[in-house]
Amino acid sequence: MKRRSFSAAVGLTLGPFAAMAAPAKVEPRAMTVSVVPQFRAEEIHRTWAPLLARVAQETGQPLTLVVPSSIPAFERAMLAGEPDFVYANPYHAVMAHRVQGYLPLVRDSSLLTGIVLVRADDPIRTVAELDGKSIAFPAPNAFGASLWIRALLAEREKIRIQPVYVKTHSNAYRSVLAGLSPAAGGINLTFDQEPPEVRKALRVLMETPGVPAHPLAAHPRVPEATRRLVTDTVLRLMTDRGMRELMSDIPWVNPVPADYRRDYEPLEQFGLDKYVVNSTPP
Numbered sequence: 698m699k700r701r702s703f704s705a706a707v708g709l710t711l712g713p714f715a716a717m718a719a720p721a722k723v724e725p726r727a728m729t730v731s732v733v734p735q736f737r738a739e740e741i742h743r744t745w746a747p748l749l750a751r752v753a754q755e756t757g758q759p760l761t762l763v764v765p766s767s768i769p770a771f772e773r774a775m776l777a778g779e780p781d782f783v784y785a786n787p788y789h790a791v792m793a794h795r796v797q798g799y800l801p802l803v804r805d806s807s808l809l810t811g812i813v814l815v816r817a818d819d820p821i822r823t824v825a826e827l828d829g830k831s832i833a834f835p836a837p838n839a840f841g842a843s844l845w846i847r848a849l850l851a852e853r854e855k856i857r858i859q860p861v862y863v864k865t866h867s868n869a870y871r872s873v874l875a876g877l878s879p880a881a882g883g884i885n886l887t888f889d890q891e892p893p894e895v896r897k898a899l900r901v902l903m904e905t906p907g908v909p910a911h912p913l914a915a916h917p918r919v920p921e922a923t924r925r926l927v928t929d930t931v932l933r934l935m936t937d938r939g940m941r942e943l944m945s946d947i948p949w950v951n952p953v954p955a956d957y958r959r960d961y962e963p964l965e966q967f968g969l970d971k972y973v974v975n976s977t978p979p
Contacts, residue, residue, distance in 0.1 A: 727759035728919065731780035733771050733789065733911070735835070735866055735887055738764045744947055745784075751934055756926050767864055768836035775799070782927070784913050786840035788969060790961045793914060801912035801955035802928045805948055808907025811841035812888060814899045815880045816873055824903045828856040833863050833872035833881040837974030841884040842866055845905050848972045867891065874898055886948050909960040910948065928954060 730749055732741050741764045749760045765771040775783050778797040785793060787809060793799035815821050834843035850856050861878055863869050866887035872878045915924045934940045935952045
């Protein structure tokens with residue numbers, strides 16, 4: 698069965714218990730929510746499990762949190778249409794919509810920007826000085842932290858770099874600190890969540906133009922009524938002060954409804970496909 702390919706991922710089912718249900722009642726099928734693994738699995742569970750538990754409780758729709766082992770593993774499952782819901786980067790949203798028809802539901806109102814970081818004491822002052830050098834990235838298709846940066850360096854800055862993919866944002870930052878690469882790609886959100894000693898030891902060399910942030914998207918097989926209910930519930934929960942404090946690590950400071958045509962379709966015109974690296978089995 699196709700869903701067994703999630704065996705390499707970490708899963709947690711969250712939803713109403715059926716113990717008190719009448720014998721004839723059939724509980725709805727648990728739907729999967731796959732989160733792009735920008736952080737370690739335990740951090741993602743700590744961040745997302747409480748929100749999904751509340752959404753499941755209030756909607757009556759059981760939800761299973763899935764944390765793939767890597768960003769390429771996340772992409773393979775998403776492009777195969779395995780998760781019912783995905784929390785994905787902006788260009789993942791384009792890829793998923795094109796291949797499977799995933800529909801963005803919710804995003805933050807803020808814009809996502811990528812950053813290139815170097816050591817704070819490094820004499821490099823312009824990205825032109827990175828020409829021919831290696832840059833650590835979390836994964837090829839991590840949009841803000843890799844894909845968008847690599848496209849801009851090639852198309853706008855006219856420099857060639859040697860990308861090194863190290864699986865996570867934290868690994869990319871630490872590659873610079875360890876002297877393995879002179880620079881790293883990241884995003885402000887993940888950099889701001891690093892320990893103070895890491896942030897102090899690095900500085901931002903370049904920041905990209907902003908684009909609409911990561912959406913929560915649904916596969917078209919999810920009924921429209923369920924999509925609408927999940928969207929409305931998330932938006933309502935995130936306006937509750939107590940919930941906002943509990944969910945402070947979820948990057949939705951001001952969540953708003955997402956729309957593919959308005960928010961993500963414009964990315965199709967940038968020709969980013971030539972910088973996409975197709976996921977292959979590990």
